[in-house]
Amino acid sequence: MAEKITPRDRDYNQWYQDVVRAAKLAETSPVRGSMVLPPNGYELWENMQRGLDGMFKATGHRNAYFPLFIPKGFLAREAEHVEGFAKECAVVTHYRLKEEDGDLVVDPEAELEEPLVVRPTSETIIWDTYARWIQSWRDLPLKLNQWANVVRWEMRTRLFLRTAEFLWQEGHTAHATEEEAVEETRTMLDVYARFAEEWMAMPVIRGVKTASERFPGAVDTYCIEALMQDGKALQAGTSHFLGQNFARAFECTFQNENNEPEYVWATSWGVSTRLIGALIMTHGDDQGVILPPKLAPVQVAIVPITRSGGDNEEVLDAAEEMRESLARAGYRVVLDDRDQYRPGWKFAQYEVEGVPVRLAVGPRDVKNGTAEMARRDTGEKASVSAREIVPAVREALHDVQQALYDRAYAFRRDHTRVAESYDAFKAQIEEGGFVLMHWDGTAETEARVKDETKATIRCVPFPDQFPGIDTEAAGTDPVSGRPSERLVVYARAY
RNA sequence: CGGGGUGUGGCGCAGCCCGGUUAGCGUGCCUGCUUUGGGAGCAGGAGGUCGCGGGUUCGAAUCCCGCCACCCCGACCA
Numbered sequence: 001m002a003e004k005i006t007p008r009d010r011d012y013n014q015w016y017q018d019v020v021r022a023a024k025l026a027e028t029s030p031v032r033g034s035m036v037l038p039p040n041g042y043e044l045w046e047n048m049q050r051g052l053d054g055m056f057k058a059t060g061h062r063n064a065y066f067p068l069f070i071p072k073g074f075l076a077r078e079a080e081h082v083e084g085f086a087k088e089c090a091v092v093t094h095y096r097l098k099e100e101d102g103d104l105v106v107d108p109e110a111e112l113e114e115p116l117v118v119r120p121t122s123e124t125i126i127w128d129t130y131a132r133w134i135q136s137w138r139d140l141p142l143k144l145n146q147w148a149n150v151v152r153w154e155m156r157t158r159l160f161l162r163t164a165e166f167l168w169q170e171g172h173t174a175h176a177t178e179e180e181a182v183e184e185t186r187t188m189l190d191v192y193a194r195f196a197e198e199w200m201a202m203p204v205i206r207g208v209k210t211a212s213e214r215f216p217g218a219v220d221t222y223c224i225e226a227l228m229q230d231g232k233a234l235q236a237g238t239s240h241f242l243g244q245n246f247a248r249a250f251e252c253t254f255q256n257e258n259n260e261p262e263y264v265w266a267t268s269w270g271v272s273t274r275l276i277g278a279l280i281m282t283h284g285d286d287q288g289v290i291l292p293p294k295l296a297p298v299q300v301a302i303v304p305i306t307r308s309g310g311d312n313e314e315v316l317d318a319a320e321e322m323r324e325s326l327a328r329a330g331y332r333v334v335l336d337d338r339d340q341y342r343p344g345w346k347f348a349q350y351e352v353e354g355v356p357v358r359l360a361v362g363p364r365d366v367k368n369g370t371a372e373m374a375r376r377d378t379g380e381k382a383s384v385s386a387r388e389i390v391p392a393v394r395e396a397l398h399d400v401q402q403a404l405y406d407r408a409y410a411f412r413r414d415h416t417r418v419a420e421s422y423d424a425f426k427a428q429i430e431e432g433g434f435v436l437m438h439w440d441g442t443a444e445t446e447a448r449v450k451d452e453t454k455a456t457i458r459c460v461p462f463p464d465q466f467p468g469i470d471t472e473a474a475g476t477d478p479v480s481g482r483p484s485e486r487l488v489v490y491a492r493a494y
Numbered sequence: 495c496g497g498g499g500u501g502u503g504g505c506g507c508a509g510c511c512c513g514g515u516u517a518g519c520g521u522g523c524c525u526g527c528u529u530u531g532g533g534a535g536c537a538g539g540a541g542g543u544c545g546c547g548g549g550u551u552c553g554a555a556u557c558c559c560g561c562c563a564c565c566c567c568g569a570c571c572a
Contacts, residue, residue: 004506017565021505028564088571121572154571155495157564162571215572223572235572274572305531344532362531372531494572 005352007286012230017159019280023289023353026159026276033157033164037273040353043297044276045167049147051199051294052169052271055191061143061171066125068148069116074124077249081123084216088153090118090164118151123217123246123268126172131252134264137176140254141184145171160277161234161494168272174264176254178243181265182220185241188269189222192237200275201292201404202226202282203412204236205434205466205489207459212443215268219243225458225489227412228281231432233458233491236278239269277494282408283377288352290376292404293397300326300333300393301350302371305343305362319361322371322389329390331397351376356400357393361386377403416466418487422478425490429455434491436469438484440477449479449490458489 005022006014020026025041028034037045053063069092076082096110119125126144134142151165171188175181189206196204204224214221218240226236247253247263256262283290293299304319306312316337323335336346343360350358360372365386373392374381377400384392415433419425428435430453439445439457450456461471471487 013566030563032563084571150572152571155569156571166572168572238572270572272572303531307530310530342530342532342534344530344534346533348533360531364531 005286005288008229008284015284015286016277016281019284019289019352020159025280025289028159031164033154035159035163035165037167040297041276044279044291044295045273047295047297048195048199048275049169052191052195053145053147055195056145056169056171059143059187059191061145061173063146064144065146065148066122066129068119070119070122070125072115072117074128075117077124078217078245080245081217081249085120085152089120090151090153092116092118119148120150120152121268121270122146122148122150122170123172123242124250127246127250127252127266130172130174130264131247131250134174134252134254136255137257140174140176140264141180142174143171143184144173145169158277160273160280162274166273168270170268170270173267174247174252175266176256176262176264178265181243181267182241185220185222185239185267185269188267189224189237189239192239192269192271193224195271196224196226196236196275196278197405199292199294200279200282201294201401201408202236202278203405203409205459205461207461207465207489209238209459210443210446210457210488212446213456215240217242217245218268219245223459225491226278226282227415227434227491228278228494229284229411230281231415231492233434233489233493234274234278234281235458235493236275237269237271240267242266242268283404284354289354290404291354291356293356293401296354296356297332298334298350298353298355299331299397300357300359301346301355302333302335302359302361303343303346303350304335304337305360305365306337306339308339314366315361315363318366318371318386319359322359322361322386325390326393329394331393347374357396359389359393375400377407413467416469418469419478419490425449425455425478426453429453429490429492432492434458434489436466436471436487437479437490438475438477438486439488440480440482440484442480442482445477445480445482453492455490455492458491458493460486460488 005018008015024038027036029036093112093115094106094110096107097104098107147169149165149167154162154164157163173184193204193206196202204226206224209221209223220241222239223235224237226234228234244263246266252264253261254264280289302319302323304315306315319335323333326333356376358374365371369386370383371386372381373384417428417435419428419435419437425435425437446457463472475484477484
């Protein structure tokens, strides 16, 4: 029988948990806040990695790896950084266990002289290293990225959206000038936005964080923000201009062309497995998840309509032939010839798992030289010629990718409004979505709105993020009555 | 980390208040037969330290204490 999925309009949160489980994307583990990623979830991450990694390489970055453990002292070097992360660090204090009365206990004699922190992010250990690597302006820019896991001891966790341990990438770059570092920060934000839109089919808003939402230790934090189906915003990626803060903390200087010492300028940027949560909540429906073709671990599932004990040879041969031509054309395709499940069960299962295109091949199809092709996003079915299977699938995958983006874009457009008064704002926030409102630029007003409505400023948007809305026009902050230079994006957020 | 809830074969649950035979049910799993173009039907069968540890009791899934994990609300955060 079907694993039941709670309808979205009944309990969105429960729906999320149900589909994550039913689509086998992730499970909880015996360790608080740590998840197990079964193949369905991990392969999705691998495909994201592939897409992003290609874009990093294309923008001049190389991959490297830095240690999981960070000496506690490193973290303390940058004042804001330590303040931001100190409260959520896992700390290693011992290096040995021993048996005592049949129990395994931490050996008190094996205490580390300096405790090690499991990286919550790698700025400190990387800047300690960069300080040794960088001597001259000729060593710059240094543009590295690492794929890694990090640990932040979160009090409240949710699969993908906030886990104690998560997978991510973190880019760390060093530059000779401020301009170049800022440009790098913006370039990488743009890479993230393009990845979100072109690969994930998820429209995003580009902008800059307010001081209170900034990364600890950054001068500026740029972000992409997406809108989930329940009207809550999700920060999907961040790119930080770090100024010379870490260079100063780790004494990272270079000699410029005039033989003078200068601190280097830094950036860092990252996206994580949280993107999988974003994907689920952008495209999923009451039947399960819907994966964009460019990222789906399985793009096409072929279900042969067979009878157990019957003569299925022709059907299976036809299905295998299709599988081969699609695989040869470069598609990720599976032929599901398992005989312990009936076709209807397989149809339902691939829908739960979000496979974008399904083909069914039965005796009638063999006779007619056809296959039944179904799109996951619309449920639409069509009979296609077996001879034309590759172009038909190519077109269907392309259409699904585009349709997912269009649908998500329309949703966001329809859930973005401008608040002319604070009362209107409160009502709009209650209904969900992005709400644009004037802001006087003060932390006091920002805090008051958060306190009274639970909405935060998701970002100060770049120009032209909202077609038809001029966010750059000056006005009045309806909350404080003070003048405002522009509209900012408010929302309740994950 | 504060408040609330939950934890019982793989999964979903009942039983707990009011302690007392071999701990039930659905689904999944195994075997057989019948079915087979949208999550099959019938029959037989396997599978449980009742989250973990301690306590009360003649006797604990059930009562008490502690701990762990998960979910919800709050504070904090990618």
